[in-house]
Amino acid sequence: MSSKKLQGPFQRENPNISIPGAATFALGRLADAPLQYMMFTQGWAVKALAAVGMRASNALVTAGPGVAGLGPVPTLLTGMYAIAGIRHAYWALFTSDNHCSTGSSLGIAVYNTAVNIANTLVAVHMLTSSPHPILGSFTDCIGWKQWAGLALFVIGISMEMIAEDSRKKFKQDPKNKGKIDDTGLWSVVRHPNYLGFLLGRIGISLVTGSLVSTAAHAAVQFAIFFFGGVPEISGYMATKYDAQWMDYKKRVPYAMFPGIY
Structure with a gap:
């Protein structure tokens, strides 16, 4: 691995934590799970897929046992999004000792949200051809x-x-x-x-x-x-x-x- 010096989003030589940067990082990551939940429950994911000619169904997003109006797979995903967001918000506020500007923090948060939007869209599309039953217990459906x-x-x-x-x-x-x-x-x-x-x-x-x-x-x-x-x-x-x-x-x-x- 080359030791060529590159500049990443964190200013490692700067010991002064950016409070706006840390707050932006934390809030951006915490906002991810609610956004993904809205994509599931409000039909935004289905509409986005339909707009590009891909199969998707609102009914299949909510079918089967889950939490807060979601089916099993959307429930799992939303929970994982939330846990990851909380974990990274905690890191930004209480663990990190690197300076990260507001712009860099926003970029990291947007990247993570964009990746999870892609995961949400894929999950909704995959539910249309899922071989697993939507009846029975939660574990029966995954x-x-x-x-x-x-x-x-x-x-x-x-x-x-x-x-x-x-x-x-x-x-x-x-x-x-x-x-x-x-x-x-x-x-x-x-x-x-x-x-x-x-x-x-x-x-x-x-x-x-x-x-x-x-x-x-x-x-x-x-x-x-x-x-x-x-x-x-x-x-x-x-x-x-x-x-x-x-x-x-x-x-x-x-x-x-x-x-x-």
């Missing part, structure tokens, strides 16, 4: 893709949270001043937070029921990290920690996937 997606989401968001919170505690300890966190998940891969986010994103997409859409979302998110996030952080760390960073890369050779990448 299949292996939903269970696998939910598992990946739980693993991913837990990994992301544990990695970020443990690093914050490491950096807050005066004994670790000037040191790179190489404990816990950070001793396995150099970017466990990115891996967690990627797994969570794949999990949400898989719940839609479309393997093609899931693969596409996974490829796009991986490319963003591979060509953007990872080299940007590597360049910053090489500049700040020099030999210590090189030693860390030797001890933890995998950027995101143990034994693979």
